[in-house]
Amino acid sequence: GENVEQHPSTLSVQEGDSAVIKCTYSDSASNYFPWYKQELGKRPQLIIDIRSNVGEKKDQRIAVTLNKTAKHFSLHITETQPEDSAVYFCAATLNNAGNMLTFGGGTRLMVKP
């Protein structure tokens, strides 16, 4: 089955700096890669996703890149703000198999004002 590894496990940045979180996956058939943000005591919220027919997707300060050959994808947050502080999870799945997501271990992002 799919295995997703996520790095780093914790990340501390100054407000205004950029943050990058990286994930690798094992199943070359996976074709859907969402990112979730989970604030303390809250549910995971989908913030951006990418499908294997594109290499990059951007939504305001958030972008995701995908390298299918190397089987890794990354989340980029620019101009970080204190409200970006949360745990971020990457996930991977084959999007026609009931969408059973396999999650990475999570990254705790702390943005210092």
Place this chain on the structure above:
Amino acid sequence: SAVISQKPSRDICQRGTSLTIQCQVDSQVTMMFWYRQQPGQSLTLIATANQGSEATYESGFVIDKFPISRPNLTFSTLTVSNMSPEDSSIYLCSVERGQGASKTQYFGPGTRLLVL
């Protein structure tokens, strides 16, 4: 997106007892999923629940411990049976929305379970 509710939002239970968690969605969905999130950890899929068929369990999870019902397309329950302190976790349901290559998964608010 999807409006998903769970009951209870939290509970404290004694070991050896069972708790049934409910998940309600605002519209019909084919696939519903149950995840466990242990303290400070990532999300692990317990099982996939389709209406009209038996739930499909992931490795390490069994029906006797986590029986699931899916009586219709907007509702599912997960029971945590014969609980022990190791079952203390957040239990989340999720649903799949969209069609074909545009399917996306959304989570309920979770049920925080503490077993004493």
